Amino acid sequence: MEALRDRQRTDRQRTDRTGAATLPSDGRAHNLSLVRQTLHSAGAMSRAELSRTLGLTRVTVSDLVSDLLERGHVVELGQSDEVRPGKPAILVDINRQGLQVIGMDLAENSVLRAAVLDLDGNILDRVERSLSEETGLDVVNQVLELASEAVGRATATLLGIGVGTPGIVNADGVVTTAPNFEWKDIPLRDLLQERTGLPTLVSNDADAAVHADHTFGGGSDDMVLVKIGRGVGSGLIVGGRRARGAHSAAGEIGHVTVGTDGGTMCKCGKTGCLETWMSVPSLELALAEAAASSEPEAAADVVLREAGERLAIALAPVVGALDLAEVVLSGPRELLEGPLLNAVQQTLLERLLHQDPSPVSVRLAADAQDIVLRGAAVMVLWNQLGVA
């Protein structure tokens, strides 16, 4: 009789997950990240200690830790040798030995660099590919091959690949424009993922660099890092997050006009661009001219001092508007250290009203050579472990 009853159709909802609705499992993922973060930054500790720091119960922490043990994200290190009453604690730590990351720096002059890094950002191994005149897809292929080679050098489980590249990179890891390589809409992230099978993250090189400094350097949650090389780029951390910008072009300050008194003609067609004062080629040209003058040392000093002033003129409104705590310069130390850095600091203070006792701090990035490699690695750590 009722054999003919309708077949119940299962609601096939929740197919796309467009919205940002939170499931209990999302909370779980967040808490797992918190455990990893705590261990990563504070070092090995017991489950009970984690429980106290996180505000979760020992039971929950035990469960989270056993989950992470299974995934290989953390390891047990044996009993703590602390002397105190009670059952001795078993230390757990992020699996520093068993996990590695690939970092890539495509922004160096005529060389593509890659490295294997551990979770603390130490470089364990390096590989390179020198470029001559290649552009377009030739460079892309070199990058893919270099990535494969780097992956082969890893001696532990790889969490993923991070890349710092010149040009503008959107949130999907597509390099929309990179004039140096004549790239246009290159889906670098997907290409690398396809090639290596590893989770991959691609960002602009200055953005990668600011990640590195934010993690391993000063660590202010409101800072800018200016990367001075062939061009001038920057990466900003605002409220602890990287500023991406409306068109993924945040940090592109090389062609902002500086000052109100003209300046040199730039290859972009305007005059007075920051790059005409601050890029390494511009500085070297000006220094060469200074060396040929009657008072070479004084002239060189003026060149560097003026460049620093110009940078500060451009940065002052940014630092003021965002109330940044740190301005970090990254580039050739022999150019930036001394008169240039001092001029930046001095001019910045002159142009900002700083009644408060904590003015902006201006300094050079440590380890400018490898800052992009390390920043690229940090991006992977954040993405895969929620760590940094």
Next chain:
Amino acid sequence: MEALRDRQRTDRQRTDRTGAATLPSDGRAHNLSLVRQTLHSAGAMSRAELSRTLGLTRVTVSDLVSDLLERGHVVELGQSDEVRPGKPAILVDINRQGLQVIGMDLAENSVLRAAVLDLDGNILDRVERSLSEETGLDVVNQVLELASEAVGRATATLLGIGVGTPGIVNADGVVTTAPNFEWKDIPLRDLLQERTGLPTLVSNDADAAVHADHTFGGGSDDMVLVKIGRGVGSGLIVGGRRARGAHSAAGEIGHVTVGTDGGTMCKCGKTGCLETWMSVPSLELALAEAAASSEPEAAADVVLREAGERLAIALAPVVGALDLAEVVLSGPRELLEGPLLNAVQQTLLERLLHQDPSPVSVRLAADAQDIVLRGAAVMVLWNQLGVA
């Protein structure tokens, strides 16, 4: 026998919640906010429609909605009159009639303003207190009395109080400095909460204004609003969130030096501050001088055009570094509209390299009179409902 067994000490953990560990209930709170947000911005809809937009099941949405019905945050509006097969939908909507908010604007010249607003930011009632020469605690008392009066004017359940005040306000709602009122570390939020018993939020007036424009105006997630009044202040939205700054002083651009060619002496002691060009008093002074010249109209035009240029010179590095999509000016329309706004737009484009097809949009804020009141209300909606 075993009567002497140890008294089990309950783990008294999770007392402080210092960390940011996520509980399932936090996820629930988030999903409740999502429902409110969706209804607030998209208008009344059925539970089933909510389910589809949010990606949660109908069952869960039903549960969330019944929760919100109990709290009075949403109401049922009866059957939808859409004509299509199936059971007719019961529309639910944010309780637009039954919930109200107090907004306060302390940044006007010699008057404190407050208003009762509905959830859509409409002003339902106003109250004011005029100031003569009061400073310090006298002003605080006026503010507290004004708040009480405004609360009395409400005709529905009040969600809370939002305040836009001149000066620098930290994350705890303490006004650390407000020179106009000679305030120093005034805990305005706590004072208002004590007086009225309502949840209260305090921000700088320009920050409140940018919230208003972000919600009711263009709505770009990367924008700056410059508020021109007695002084010049600004509020920034970066990546959809308000930039607070390292010392809660983000947006304070009035005393950034503009340009490299000197300028007028500012009361702060430096020369060439943005305020010397752009504040209403400075503009009015310059316009009065222009009116006395031989060609008053042309001179006035030059004054306004120059002011716009100066603002753009200061903003260009900010817009470039943050890749902002919108620059919004708020202030006296008769001063800002026309030559000044055009000069800002033109100068900004000249000083930025914009190869991409979506340059920055420059415009005036709608309804500059009430923008702080409405922004203050938005802050409450965000905080109490997760809406806006």
Next chain:
DNA sequence: TTTGATTGTTAGTAGAGTTTACTAACTTGC
């Protein structure tokens, strides 16, 4: 040796969201 402190685990419970299965109520086509 006893007492107390501390760590980590097991057992059971409450909350959040899901799947499954149902009722209610409407339109369409004959």
Next chain:
DNA sequence: GCAAGTTAGTAAACTCTACTAACAATCAAA
């Protein structure tokens, strides 16, 4: 007017997460 199909909303049972309660293991100090 009636069956068929469609959509909205709900009830029950299950899963997952984190919690409380209770306990075993282990060590220091009295």
